[in-house]
Amino acid sequence: MAVSDYQLIAAWQHVLTLSRLERGQTVTILTSAITHPQTLACALIAVQSMGAVVNRLDLPPVNAEKSLSRDPLAYLGTTPLTGNPAAIAALKASDLVLDLMTLLFSPEQIDILESGTKILLAVEPPEILVRCLPTAEDRERVLAASALITNAKEMTVVSDAGTDLRCPLGEFPAISEYGFVDEPGRWDHWPSGFSLTWPNEQGANGTIVIDTGDILLPQKSYVGSPITLTVKNGYAVKIEGGIDAERLSEYMETFNDPEGYAISHIGWGLQKRAYWSTLELYDREQTIGMDARAFAGNFLFSLGPNNEAGGSRTTACHIDIPLRNCTVRLDEKAVVIKGKLQEERHGTQ
Numbered sequence: 001m002a003v004s005d006y007q008l009i010a011a012w013q014h015v016l017t018l019s020r021l022e023r024g025q026t027v028t029i030l031t032s033a034i035t036h037p038q039t040l041a042c043a044l045i046a047v048q049s050m051g052a053v054v055n056r057l058d059l060p061p062v063n064a065e066k067s068l069s070r071d072p073l074a075y076l077g078t079t080p081l082t083g084n085p086a087a088i089a090a091l092k093a094s095d096l097v098l099d100l101m102t103l104l105f106s107p108e109q110i111d112i113l114e115s116g117t118k119i120l121l122a123v124e125p126p127e128i129l130v131r132c133l134p135t136a137e138d139r140e141r142v143l144a145a146s147a148l149i150t151n152a153k154e155m156t157v158v159s160d161a162g163t164d165l166r167c168p169l170g171e172f173p174a175i176s177e178y179g180f181v182d183e184p185g186r187w188d189h190w191p192s193g194f195s196l197t198w199p200n201e202q203g204a205n206g207t208i209v210i211d212t213g214d215i216l217l218p219q220k221s222y223v224g225s226p227i228t229l230t231v232k233n234g235y236a237v238k239i240e241g242g243i244d245a246e247r248l249s250e251y252m253e254t255f256n257d258p259e260g261y262a263i264s265h266i267g268w269g270l271q272k273r274a275y276w277s278t279l280e281l282y283d284r285e286q287t288i289g290m291d292a293r294a295f296a297g298n299f300l301f302s303l304g305p306n307n308e309a310g311g312s313r314t315t316a317c318h319i320d321i322p323l324r325n326c327t328v329r330l331d332e333k334a335v336v337i338k339g340k341l342q343e344e345r346h347g348t349q
């Protein structure tokens, strides 16, 4: 259902308030050909209504001849900021960047964050933005999950479908995605609601079964028959199964990059207002599939880069794969059991 400008402006004001935007600060809204016009129009009004200075920086799209998908997360690494010092200078001079074009996993994004600029990614359609409006409670839940990751030595994942994965932890930080940017230098994504980290380099081992009904992104498809990944020393060394395995294999081969088979981020979904079943309900080119990444109780793993976490591996190939019905443990503590989120039973504090 369409969203009214009034509701979307109020949603932006809510997120900008949680992001501690202050009167007189500078916000630059980064746009490109894929930017949603209503999201942009309402962001401009919301920022100015809060007394901040707003700029708009529109960048030409890149990688058209390289990517096999129009999904901005399908082909990573180079962005319109690559080799564009004037644009980078403007973003570094801003207190907050609203990324309505997708910089994710780019060296330039890391450079801009290190200057203290906050970056909030927001490219999902307005209906999903307002349904998954972030809350302080989301932040608490995600930070609690990230604290468990920080204190754990290992993440293990099993499922009745046959997943049996062991990931040593410690080399990389936990990343909290709760939908707003309340600290200088912070990146986040509205909508989101999950916690993730990376396995120690070359440390992931075991089997991952992408079962019927599990999701591939950017394909935005529900897998019709199981795909079995054999994981050795941090890489998917075998992809076996039927037609779904063949489609995934061919797609990955087009990148001609062995780094694309590396296990990238691992974590689980914490967003109770995101759903597994929505993938077929939106025009696939209008969404990047954040419901699939964030729905509570998924095990989300990814193939491809780890530069976002401070690793050295960059590759253009990035595949996000949320699985249902897994049991995820941090050391001995189960945080998800057969796809059901295990809530922390808070005491009286």
Ligand SMILES: O=c1ccc(O)c[nH]1
Pocket (backbone or CB within 6 Å): 073, 104, 177, 189, 192, 293, 302, 320
């Ligand atoms: O928000 C995101 C989106 C994609 C991804 O791979 C990680 N986080």
